[in-house]
Amino acid sequence: MGLRKALRLYVITARGDREEVRRVREALEGGATSIQLRAKSVTAREAYLAGREIRKLTREYGALFFVDDRIDLAIALDADGVQLGPGDIPIEVAKNVAPNLIVGASVYSVDEALKAEELGADYLGAGAVFSTPTKPEARILGLGGLREVVKRVSIPVVAIGGITQENAGEVMKTGVDGVAVISTVMCAPDVKKATQELKNVVGGV
Known part of the structure; x- marks a missing residue:
């Protein structure tokens, strides 16, 4: 699977601890194509132990x-x-220290997107498309800004920020390669079902 296809449905952990590993499996069963370990509130050791299982x-x-x-x-x-x-x-x-790693860059404007591409980023996480409780301080890029980012860069773009099953179709129309979500999937009552529903909107791989 190429990078663009692998970024289609990008699911990010809400906590990054071992208790969340089961939900990661359910997301993968539902069709997630990439998983990101986001562990803002746990120790490095706990994140490592969870990460081993997720890997x-x-x-x-x-x-x-x-x-x-x-x-x-x-x-x-x-x-x-x-x-x-x-x-x-x-x-x-990062590219120098770990040349084998795919490096994604979080960007919040067209200028930041162009700079990240120039510095060697392999793909962009662009947002926030909509306001999100996960990151309330994030600047809002909006659909127009997202469309402009996609138009101006040649590397893959993943949209992030407030994306749900209801608005993902509109987001994909901007030309992005995929969507990244946290709470829409990881905090859903049925993780597998929520992932499947989102995959039906963004398209299969």
């Missing part, structure tokens, strides 16, 4: 495995890639 699951289901922010954790877990924000280690440094 096994992603291999089992043929999905990509990314780690949010932490290049050291990505290397330790033999992840496929790392997602870096403006406050993380610079993209060019």
